[in-house]
Amino acid sequence: MDLATFLVQCLNAIQYGLLLFLVASGLTLIFGIMGVINLAHGSFYMIGAYMAYALAPGVQQVLGGGFFITLLVGVVLSVLLGYVLEWVFFSYLYEREHLQQVLMTYGLILVFEELRSIAVGDDVHGVTPPEWLSGSIALGDLMSYPVYRLFISAVCLGVALAMWWVLAKTRLGMRIRAGASNREMVQAMGINIRLLYRIVFAVGVALAALAGMIAAPVSSVYPGMGSSVLIICFVVVVIGGIGSIKGALVAALLVGVVDTFGKVLVPSVAGLSVYLLMAAMLLWKPEGLFKANG
Template sequence: MDLTTFLIQCLNSVQYGLLLFLIASGLTLIFGIMGVINLAHGSFYMIGAYMAFSLSSLTGNFVLALVLGVVLAVAFGYVLEWCFFSFLYEREHLQQVLMTYGLILVFEEMRSILVGDDVHGVPVPAWLEGGIAIGNDMTYPVYRLFISGVCVLLAVAMYVALKKTRLGMMVRAGATNREMVQSLGINISLLYRIVFAVGVAIAVLAGMIAAPVSSVYPGMGGSVLIICFVVVVIGGIGSIKGALVASLLIGFVDTFGKVFWQQAAGALIYVLMAAILLWKPEGLFKQGT
């Protein structure tokens, strides 16, 4: 492997890792802070991809479609938490798993009714087409750099929101001691509803920006969900920093695994998870970091 190819594979690893972080960060917020095992999180990614296809076709503007999709996702997440997830906080994990699995079936059936079962493509915006020259005869797509940039901006925004704002302080306190936060007069139900809506919106946004490079197809949320849980376990439940580090690790292991050892690339991610859990059973970082 020459230096140019190595650099391109590094960029692919970072882009995949950052996109994976974008999906998994919403899951680690919901799972780590609210204590709900949400198997339907991958479906939010699928919904985002289909929203990108539908809204970009209706508006003819990919950026406008992204904005509308995020607004609709926040409203959808808020209503979903109010109608379903608000009843799960004191329930056993088995009941959480059963209800969220039921939501997967509902979302898949609704997707089939509304959009159909065909595979769709979302065109890359004209202003993001083309590539940047790397070396003498290779280029790297501008749109993939755009994906990485969006993910980095959101990672910084989440860090600032959780660590430097009053809302973030309340979220972290509510995750540690819900009863104490309630006794201080904070509406913990509204707080959890906002956290859930944000988590849904992040996953939907990830699906929307990934649609032009991965296509849009039925069941696309299933495989993503498994990898997201691996990210959460490796990084540490409830840790945004851990989700970022774990996502980048998985990005490099998966990308270079496919380059050097394609037959076993899928298993290398789980080998990485097993090795880290043997070293640190609680994950790389603690909750709230």
């Protein structure tokens, strides 16, 4: 492997890992803070990708905007979707057994898939990135790297920094961390824990949907795309530690490196590499790399 190829694979690993972090961070927030096993989280990623495909013509016609306005509208809609879903469905699951949580969230997967089929059909669709992000950067004489993939990494890093700032430096973040540690004490202090959970869930949905929207021009938009990303995101959450944003970031980058270089160096067992990594982590540190809110 020459230097240019190695550099391209490193950039691919970082981009894939950061995209996984964007999805897994919402999952670990919901799982770690609210205690709900949300199998429908991958569907929010799929919904985001389909919003990037379906909203673009309407946004351009009505608002006169392009890709970034589409992202903004999609994020706002996904926040509203998450808020309503928590209010209507998930607010009844906090005191239920995990089996009931799994059954209901799996039912939501089936509902979302059927609604997707009715609304846009079962074909594979493509999303075109903005023209100014459609070029490539030369890496050596023969290799190049798409600018749009660098844009994905930049967006994910920006979101990661924003999440750190909110959780570590704001009163909302303090309440979220307190609610994750001792919800009864938070309620006793007069904080509306239900509203807090609703906000956390809406943010988690928005993060997954944003990941789907920015990934759509790279991966295309197709039925069932949320299922595969859900499995790998649970791997990230287990490795990083349930409820830990920092753990999700470190684990996602680690998974990105293992998966990307596994496909290049040992393609015959590349599909097992990430799960072997998870098994090794469970043997070494069953609680994950970092504790909740770490």
